[in-house]
Amino acid sequence: MITHDITAQFHSATRHVTAGTLVKDDHFSLFEAVGALEIGDPKMDSGCLEPGESLDQEFDVTKDILPEELIWLMDGLLNREEEDFTTQLFNRELLHKFAGESISQIAFEALIAVGESQINPQLKDAISARLGFRHEVLGMLMKHTNSEAPPSSHTTTMHQSLDAQQKSQPLSKPVSEAFSTKLQRRLASTVPPRPMVTVSMDQAWNFWHQMLDDCSNIFSVRQATHSQDLYIAYQIFAYSSPQPSTYPRALLQMFLTNENLVGSRIEPSYFLEEDIRSLTLPASQLLRVANGTYGRFCHGNQRVADTMQEFIDRFEHNFVNLYRALCLNSCRMRRTFCHALLEWDNLQAQVEELDAIIQEAVHEQPTPYLPGSPPTFSFSLSSWIYHHKLNVLQLTIQMGFELAIYAPHELAGMYWYLSSICDIHLSHLERISHFVTAKDTEVKRSKMTPAVKEKAIKECKDALDRLYKQYAWIKATQLLAGTMHGIFVVLQRYGVFVNQQPLYSSDMMRYEIRMKPFLGLSIPEPLSHDDSEREVQMQNIDTEEILDQVTGFSADAKKAWEEVSKTTWNMFPITNDVNHASVLTERRTADLKDCLKAAIAASLCVLSLKKVLKNDAWKEKAQKEARLPAPGVKGRWHRWWILPALPPV
Amino acid sequence: MEQAEALSFLESLLGKTLHLTVLDGRLFTGIFKCTDNESNIILANSFEYRMPSKSAEQKAMAQAEATGKPAKADMTSRFVGLIVVPGNQIVKVELEESKFATSASATSAASALPIRTKS
Numbered sequence: 083m084i085t086h087d088i089t090a091q092f093h094s095a096t097r098h099v100t101a102g103t104l105v106k107d108d109h110f111s112l113f114e115a116v117g118a119l120e121i122g123d124p125k126m127d128s129g130c131l132e133p134g135e136s137l138d139q140e141f142d143v144t145k146d147i148l149p150e151e152l153i154w155l156m157d158g159l160l161n162r163e164e165e166d167f168t169t170q171l172f173n174r175e176l177l178h179k180f181a182g183e184s185i186s187q188i189a190f191e192a193l194i195a196v197g198e199s200q201i202n203p204q205l206k207d208a209i210s211a212r213l214g215f216r217h218e219v220l221g222m223l224m225k226h227t228n229s230e231a232p233p234s235s236h237t238t239t240m241h242q243s244l245d246a247q248q249k250s251q252p253l254s255k256p257v258s259e260a261f262s263t264k265l266q267r268r269l270a271s272t273v274p275p276r277p278m279v280t281v282s283m284d285q286a287w288n289f290w291h292q293m294l295d296d297c298s299n300i301f302s303v304r305q306a307t308h309s310q311d312l313y314i315a316y317q318i319f320a321y322s323s324p325q326p327s328t329y330p331r332a333l334l335q336m337f338l339t340n341e342n343l344v345g346s347r348i349e350p351s352y353f354l355e356e357d358i359r360s361l362t363l364p365a366s367q368l369l370r371v372a373n374g375t376y377g378r379f380c381h382g383n384q385r386v387a388d389t390m391q392e393f394i395d396r397f398e399h400n401f402v403n404l405y406r407a408l409c410l411n412s413c414r415m416r417r418t419f420c421h422a423l424l425e426w427d428n429l430q431a432q433v434e435e436l437d438a439i440i441q442e443a444v445h446e447q448p449t450p451y452l453p454g455s456p457p458t459f460s461f462s463l464s465s466w467i468y469h470h471k472l473n474v475l476q477l478t479i480q481m482g483f484e485l486a487i488y489a490p491h492e493l494a495g496m497y498w499y500l501s502s503i504c505d506i507h508l509s510h511l512e513r514i515s516h517f518v519t520a521k522d523t524e525v526k527r528s529k530m531t532p533a534v535k536e537k538a539i540k541e542c543k544d545a546l547d548r549l550y551k552q553y554a555w556i557k558a559t560q561l562l563a564g565t566m567h568g569i570f571v572v573l574q575r576y577g578v579f580v581n582q583q584p585l586y587s588s589d590m591m592r593y594e595i596r597m598k599p600f601l602g603l604s605i606p607e608p609l610s611h612d613d614s615e616r617e618v619q620m621q622n623i624d625t626e627e628i629l630d631q632v633t634g635f636s637a638d639a640k641k642a643w644e645e646v647s648k649t650t651w652n653m654f655p656i657t658n659d660v661n662h663a664s665v666l667t668e669r670r671t672a673d674l675k676d677c678l679k680a681a682i683a684a685s686l687c688v689l690s691l692k693k694v695l696k697n698d699a700w701k702e703k704a705q706k707e708a709r710l711p712a713p714g715v716k717g718r719w720h721r722w723w724i725l726p727a728l729p730p731v
Numbered sequence: 732m733e734q735a736e737a738l739s740f741l742e743s744l745l746g747k748t749l750h751l752t753v754l755d756g757r758l759f760t761g762i763f764k765c766t767d768n769e770s771n772i773i774l775a776n777s778f779e780y781r782m783p784s785k786s787a788e789q790k791a792m793a794q795a796e797a798t799g800k801p802a803k804a805d806m807t808s809r810f811v812g813l814i815v816v817p818g819n820q821i822v823k824v825e826l827e828e829s830k831f832a833t834s835a836s837a838t839s840a841a842s843a844l845p846i847r848t849k850s
Contacts, residue, residue, distance in 0.1 A: 085750055085825040091740070092770065092824045098737035099768040105741040106765035110773075115765065118773055118815040121753060129757060129779055
């Protein structure tokens with residue numbers, strides 16, 4: 083390869099370029115140029131070195147180190163945790179090559195060697211505790227790969243070991259060159275260098291305590307013996323505070339697919355059928371009762387059998403993915419939900435066609451639903467989908483509050499939207515109940531063998547119980563959302579949390595962006611900006627009337643959450659598990675208590691808003707001082723219910 | 732150089748592969764896309780080449796002395812994509828002569844420098 087030095091020529095040529103103009107390739111736009119990395123700028127150019135600086139790793143792993151330094155290094159290694167770990171290895175090979183057993187063996191041998199060595203006994207204990215801990219953690223991880231829960235005594239030992247390590251931490255001596263950003267600067271090239279994440283040791287110790295507990299507690303989801311209970315169990319962990327870290331969540335995800343069994347219990351296709359049976363299709367011949375193909379059931383009708391097979395094939399993975407989404411971190415969970423909504427919306431339309439095929443083939447008779455309305459069919463499969471879609475929709479809106487996605491002036495609108503989605507969901511559950519009740523009556527009148535009949539009646543009862551339980555929870559959510567909507571509308575009328583008309587956006591465009599995940603849905607039909615504004619702002623109703631209405635809502639909301647708090651997390655029997663007997667119950671109770679607190683705080687808030695109806699001085703004060711407490715801050719009772727902090731009346 | 736001549740010279744370079752040496756010793760090769768009157772240069776599909784570090788050089792020397800055969804210390808290179816090199820950073824501009832003037836030939840750039848034995 084030959085190159086010619088054109089430095090002088092180039093520089094003298096560029097001097098003739100008029101200032102402010104460019105010599106550029108016709109196909110190259112300035113828009114592209116914005117993305118270029120600037121060489122020599124240490125913020126963008128990861129390869130840029132200070133004079134005398136070298137990119138070589140300065141840490142030599144084979145060098146002898148002091149025992150005090152060893153302690154520091156071992157502690158330093160404990161605080162590394164990343165969600166997208168595999169994508170951030172920077173091409174460094176981890177120790178995949180070594181089998182867990184052999185590392186465990188080395189740790190064990192090192193433990194003996196330290197025991198026999200001639201160092202200061204205090205240091206000896208400190209190093210032994212650290213080695214022993216690694217040995218134990220490895221043991222736990224190896225058990226996990228076989229989906230085995232480590233015994234609780236094991237977890238206790240590890241907690242104690244962590245405490246001992248924390249105590250001896252002051253003995254350590256830093257080796258700062260061991261952890262550096264140089265590695266990422268050398269390999270990550272097209273992105274600007276990222277600052278190194280430093281985690282304090284105190285955070286690291288807490289993190290490990292938390293993770294050990296989560297690793298052990300997460301096995302409690304295996305108590306669930308039914309798809310619905312398993313969903314609740316997954317939700318309890320997904321919304322635990324703090325959310326379990328990446329590893330326990332990965333473990334949770336593993337339970338869904340390990341050995342192709344969901345929850346170490348049931349094949350995905352039966353898992354799906356179990357869920358449908360317990361909601362829209364109890365005592366139905368459309369679903370399989372045991373191993374077998376659809377041909378034997380489905381009223382012996384081949385067309386129906388094929389249709390059912392198609393439905394199950396299409397849905398078994400989508401359904402398990404709803405559970406899998408709950409194992410993600412909250413931001414990603416919400417994003418996955420947004421995608422799932424559109425997918426389920428699309429599938430719902432397709433499954434309505436399958437429902438029509440089944441109606442025709444089994445000669446389903448339409449029954450009148452709602453007085454005065456024309457008779458209608460059950461649409462059992464698409465009804466089941468719609469229920470889950472509405473569920474996901476509700477969670478997606480609620481997680482927006484948790485993740486602080488909505489601007490303060492948007493809260494009125496989002497709480498209104500939440501309550502309207504709950505409204506739609508409640509009517510949908512009533513519609514399902516109507517058809518399940520009809521089925522129940524039919525079963526009770528029919529002539530079956532007593533054993534078959536008893537089972538059919540039980541299935542109808544289970545479905546009705548489940549519908550009731552769902553109804554109670556959504557009703558409570560709807561009432562509280564209605565209260566919150568009222569609170570924020572009134573506050574806006576008082577001039578608090580109002581939209582400061584920004585220069586570069588319009589309400590219409592903001593609405594479109596805010597509602598983007600939902601505007602693509604075919605049902606529930608999205609509202610135009612104007613319609614939504616009318617519903618949200620309630621312009622024809624005066625403030626006093628709104629406050630009276632909301633007082634009623636808030637009282638009902640309190641009762642509804644009390645009602646929900648009385649139910650258990652599970653509807654179906656649970657497996658006997660001594661280690662984790664009450665974990666799920668405790669966490670759910672704590673969460674419901676927070677919801678109840680939020681409901682109580684909401685009713686108090688309504689009361690104070692009533693008192694200041696004509697108090698302009700207070701309003702002026704509130705316009706300046708009103709705040710929305712962030713999660714974890716006093717006054718934020720629950721992640722999904724943002725009660726404003728207002729000046730006292 | 733006349734302005735017209737200067738502009739046509741710069742335009743003739745567009746799409747060709749340039750080698751830019753910067754103040755800290757690194758070399759960038761990439762397709763010339765844009766420049767202005769301060770000699771700020773935008774290169775596309777660029778690669779960064781770095782001279783072997785002191786320790787790598789010493790290692791190679793030691794190896795060469797021990798074995799009596801020529802040893803080499805590799806330049807490290809990596810893809811950096813679209814870059815803008817400020818004119819005041821540029822020490823040297825070189826034009827790569829290529830049969831396929833418009834194609835990126837970054838991969839053909841030297842990635843190893845031979846270091847001779849002292850003897």
